[in-house]
Amino acid sequence: AFDVRIASSGRTYTIPAGRTVVQVLADHGVDVPVSCEQGVCGTCLTRVLDGVPEHHDLYQTEEEQAANDQFTPCCSRAKSALLVLDL
Numbered sequence: 739a740f741d742v743r744i745a746s747s748g749r750t751y752t753i754p755a756g757r758t759v760v761q762v763l764a765d766h767g768v769d770v771p772v773s774c775e776q777g778v779c780g781t782c783l784t785r786v787l788d789g790v791p792e793h794h795d796l797y798q799t800e801e802e803q804a805a806n807d808q809f810t811p812c813c814s815r816a817k818s819a820l821l822v823l824d825l
């Protein structure tokens with residue numbers, strides 16, 4: 739599990755194994771637009787302000803993934819204990 743913090747509200751949510759960031763945020767009324775939910779389309783691409791994502795998308799280039807300043811919360815996770823998202 740890892741935590742995500744929403745920058746605008748300061749709220750932090752725990753993402754357990756087996757659930758996606760998008761799913762957990764939706765449970766709490768934070769809606770991220772999605773389409774493919776498989777890391778292909780880029781619709782859900784979200785800026786990461788702090789922390790290190792674990793990318794599982796096919797949308798970004800290797801260079802974009804390595805910058806670690808955005809990720810696809812429909813399928814990607816975190817290497818760090820916390821991600822701060824620009825939402």
Ligand code: FES
Nearest residue numbers: 773775777780812
């Ligand atoms: Fe398509 Fe996340 S919804 S990449």
